[in-house]
Amino acid sequence: MRVLLSTYGSRGDVEPLVGLAVRLRDLGAQVRVCAPPDEDFAQRLADVGVPMVPVGRSARALTTGAPPPSSLPERAAEVIASQFDVVTSAAEGCDVLVATGMMPAAAGALSVAEKLGIRSVSITFQQLTLPSPHRPPLAYPGRPFPPEVTDNRVLWDLDAQSNNVLFGAALNTNRASIGLPPVDNVRDYVIGDQPWLATDPILDQWLEPADFDVVQTGAWILPDERPLPAELVTFLEAGTPPVYVGFGSMPMRAATDVARVAIEAIRAQGRRAVVARGWADLDLIDDRDDCFVVGEVNQQALFGRVAAVVHHGGQGTTMTAARAGAPQVVVPQAADQPYWAGRVAGLGIGAAHDGPAPTFESLSAALRTALTPGTRARAADVAGAVHTDGAAVAAKLLLDAVCRERPPAST
Incomplete structure (x- = not known):
């Protein structure tokens, strides 16, 4: 065949x-x-x-x-x-x-x-x-x-x-x-x-x-068997679970501003950050040791070790985070992404950001929702129900x- x-x-x-x-x-x-x-x-x-x-x-x-x-x-x-x-x-x-x-x-x-x-x-x-x-x-x-x-x-x-x-x-x-x-x-x-x-x-x-x-x-x-990079594992093990932020294949015109807003909002919640470059070429905003930047990486393995996932709302990222039981903040950019943001909020497994351009205040509010114990518990329940x-x-x-x-x- x-x-x-x-x-x-x-x-x-x-x-x-x-x-x-x-x-x-x-x-x-x-x-x-x-x-x-x-x-x-x-x-x-x-x-x-x-x-x-x-x-x-x-x-x-x-x-x-x-x-x-x-x-x-x-x-x-x-x-x-x-x-x-x-x-x-x-x-x-x-x-x-x-x-x-x-x-x-x-x-x-x-x-x-x-x-x-x-x-x-x-x-x-x-x-x-x-x-x-x-x-x-x-x-x-x-x-x-x-x-x-x-x-x-x-x-x-x-x-x-x-x-x-x-x-x-x-x-x-x-x-x-x-x-x-x-x-x-x-x-x-x-x-x-x-x-x-x-x-x-x-x-x-x-x-x-x-x-x-x-x-x-x-x-x-497909189950991803690739190991996480050794440097990333060291970072993950050096403190409390960080918040992941990445926008996949979205170009994000104001990428520098988005990275700054995201990192500062994550830090305001007392969390460390893992920043995924993606097609937006996101990067770190300073040399502090509470942030780590990644390129292509096994999201299945990574999302199981983070406190929350901030992303654009692509179907694949939404599903991967849901399977991992990771609370989500969806910042939809285009096409079907507002739909997935609505599904995440509707299921109680995270927050849907209003619009594609987060500010420090708006992203902080969404993170507060995603990082509550209730949201994590609901995310774990849904993770056990999704088909594999x-x-x-x-x-x-x-x-x-x-x-x-x-x-x-x-x-």
Whole structure:
């Protein structure tokens, strides 16, 4: 069985595929991953021995370049073209293609599978792209919804129109180039009849009804066996548990100010700090010995040893902190992050910061909530309830589905 996993996006779009790839390989499948050519993505896949096929240009460069919203169709066209170019050859001979990441990237990959006549599965790592009467869609940059429209079903119709305006022309031009008919609804084409939701049902409960079937597998997390750096272990053991602060793949334009606010707010609570550089390039603000800076690190191991986790609210970081039983302060920057901030606050496992730009006062208030004994107790309770086998569940479902569709071997 040969499987291609295809994505284009940030670390949060790549890391879950690492977990699925390893579980598929455990079941005897041959797996490769199409992903952006960023060095940290390539290294992560190399660490687990999964071949990577680079597609497009650096996701970090695309994210941190801060292009204007008006350029989104052009950037999407570039992403779509790279999918048709690279994924077509990578998918040759495969039995199934799993598509996720940015909407235009997933649309391109699914079109390749359609052309090759192989099974495909559409994956999302948060439910906010799935139309639902229970909540509104996310608006694309530069395309806000009319403030007078409040009916969720109408808003989802407008969302479909936005996807067509932004991505439809580029997608259909590339589809025509390989002899495929045009798609008249890009979003619904990507979602399909049975999308998979790779999130934990405790953190991200899917509420029926919908116009399609949703397969919720649980989050795809691979146990991380990498040891923590010796210097970090020494720091952790030299005092009380510190507070971790990091913003993952978010560029954080005022990174120096954010680092200063975070460290000073953490110190005001009588805590030490572990600062993760991330794509914002956060750094220490002085040479005091109560702070330690890290790069790529095993968050699973680290979060089990901290007093709280201050982060941007990406699905992966939220899930990792929840599994570790670490209280959270979510400072959402964009996209689905306000949703995860709300889930953390709603579950009582941390605090949701109001807005993307923390001040000393606002972050201090959020930290006071997160550092209470009650929040830690609730975080420990939730940690015991979240699912830990999502990648294994998904791997078995995927291979079973392909096997059922295969014609019986001739005798």
